[in-house]
Amino acid sequence: MSTVHTLTIDGRDVAGNEGQTIMEVAEENGIDIPGLCHLPGLHDRGACRLCVVEIEGSPKLAAACVTQIAEGMHVTAHSEKLEDHRRAATEMIFLERNHVCSVCVANNHCELQDLADELRVTHFDLPRISPAVGIDASHRLFAIDHNRCILCLRCVRACDEIEGAHTWDVMHRGLETRVQTDMGIPWGESPTCTSCGKCVQVCPTGALFEKGRPVASGSKTKRPFLPWLRVHQEERGL
Amino acid sequence: MSKPRVATVWLDGCSGCHMSLVDLDERLLDIFGRADLVYGPLVDVKEFPEDVDVCLVEGSVSSEDDLERIFKVRERTKVLVAFGDCAVTSNVPGMRNPIGVQPLLECAYIENADINKGIPDRIIPRLLPTSQPINRFVDVDVFLPGCPPHADLIYTLLDDLLAGRTPEVAGARFGR
């Protein structure tokens, strides 16, 4: 039996097991905390900082997806201050790459676009960086458009933790950060990729897509199969 | 009291936002029964007039001409609306930004031209180094994203502005 903790999120009494994150407990209780890198079934990396919450008695904002619950915790997941923070974080994500929703394969199937909508981000106050980043379309079935990548690293984690191929990794730092396949060789030449398509399925934006799909036809529904696969693998000791 | 003066401006956009405005159909009669359309691609007036109450600006700022015009529009307009994704984010015109003007012009007018190869240097305005949303240069009062914004949203916006209400454009978003 694991220890049960009781706490409040946005004033609601909730409970969870020791070791669970604030995000997990919120999800179980139908409390929506925005987040772009969190995906049930993958280990959390705390990459996007959209899920930040306030914890009473703590001066710093905490990422709900990587912060464990504690007994008697009082969590605020929605406030004017947090909305402002999330709006600013969303704006930065847009400005760091080249997002052009109207001609994007993920138009209307995109978690970033939905989030901007939800947070009422209707414009950007800061200038765009407009980096010259490329597209790798060397894979037979899939392509990556770095213009749309938000560095959530879901692809890296799905490929490693679920498929076990570890084709994706991260290179460079800061604004130069990119996801890459097999130490930077073209995806189509990857000796490790099994062409399973899991990375494409988990990508929240139009960065990873199936080839041959026209604008606005990407399907990016959150896949419930991930937690299942993970439990299944763990049971079999994989 | 005279009617509010409404203008529309077409900078670097595809005219799709103006088409969406025309899609108001019979509601155009309602709007322009309450306001005068004093300038725009749909009106035969050469010079942007003084004392405009509401101006919808379609398109991003891409050329020296666009730049001159957006400053003039701002100076003479009370409520300036960034009308559609190109005006709001630079959208499709901004896709050239990572490429740079010279390689872009060479690609379009030399590499991919079959006849009259050469970059035009007369009549058409010179391009700025990058194409930018209008709020990089002037203050914008209302942002209406969408490519194009739906006619219903344009109606709500104009209806609110003409009635003196702060516009509530719920449902406007990038893309669509």
Ligand code: SF4
């Ligand atoms: S990835 Fe999403 S936010 Fe970016 S351009 Fe495509 S639809 Fe828009």
Ligand code: SF4
């Ligand atoms: S297709 Fe599968 S194996 Fe290949 S990179 Fe994506 S997740 Fe990894």
Ligand code: SF4
């Ligand atoms: S390619 Fe997609 S899943 Fe991978 S880091 Fe970029 S946005 Fe995330």
Ligand code: FES
């Ligand atoms: S969802 Fe928690 S940091 Fe991204």
